[in-house]
Amino acid sequence: MEQKPLRPCPFCGSRNLRQDLMFFDDEGEHEGVECLDCDASNRAENWNTRADELPHYPDFVLEALAPIASAFDAEYQRRQHAKRVIA
16 A cells, blocks of 8 residues: 655644554554654645645534634633632
């Protein structure tokens, strides 16, 4: 099987990658890729996948999830404020 060239790290943009490692997850052992600059890692088969290339959800799904996302954001902001007050 021909190996595709790896894209830069999706988190930091580095091309300083190591791909001779094994990646372990709930599904077992897989070939993996690791960014040597920010320590991000993933299965080799998933490394080149980017969020902007994933399928888009229909508007009705996004609308249904909006209240949940808003509540999550409000709770996150509340906790961040509490951390600043405590510190």
